[in-house]
Amino acid sequence: MEKIVLDTNILIEVLKGNREIVRQLEESHLTYAISAISAMELYYGALNKAELLKLQKFISLFEVIELNKSISNIATELIFEYSKSHNLDIPDSLIAATAMENNLKLYTLNIKDFRFIKSLKLFS
Numbered sequence: 001m002e003k004i005v006l007d008t009n010i011l012i013e014v015l016k017g018n019r020e021i022v023r024q025l026e027e028s029h030l031t032y033a034i035s036a037i038s039a040m041e042l043y044y045g046a047l048n049k050a051e052l053l054k055l056q057k058f059i060s061l062f063e064v065i066e067l068n069k070s071i072s073n074i075a076t077e078l079i080f081e082y083s084k085s086h087n088l089d090i091p092d093s094l095i096a097a098t099a100m101e102n103n104l105k106l107y108t109l110n111i112k113d114f115r116f117i118k119s120l121k122l123f124s
Contacts, residue, residue: 003031004123005065005099007108008038008091015042015058033063035098037091071097078117086116096120 011034013021025032039059046052065071074097075090082088088096092113099106100120107123114120 001029001031002105003033003063004105004107005033005035005095005102006038006062007095007106007110008034008041009109010107011038011042011058013109015055031063033065033102033104034059035095036064036066037094037098039064041091065098065102067094067098068101071101074100082116088113088117 010021010025014025042055042059043052046055071094075093078088078093078096079090083093096106096114096117098104100117105121105123106114108114111122114122
């Protein structure tokens, strides 16, 4: 079964109950993983401890791919290559690098933030 990496914005849409995104994920019959960065971004955006606990339960539904030296090196190369020309930020570079290192497609709603990365495969 094919596995893809979900960007933080996809996770946010699921949490908001976006029926179209939820339906697409349910019908695709894929396996989903997330970058540790996405988990951190969700935790950072929590309003209180109760929401943190709900997010922790939600995140446990996914395989969380932890950062490692290879992901860090790829992200650093992406920052060097694209931060000035395309405004690639650190979290997005780490999420892209997570997908690239694991040879997985990235599913995002912000295609413009990633489409210029030649070796990154996007899920559509």
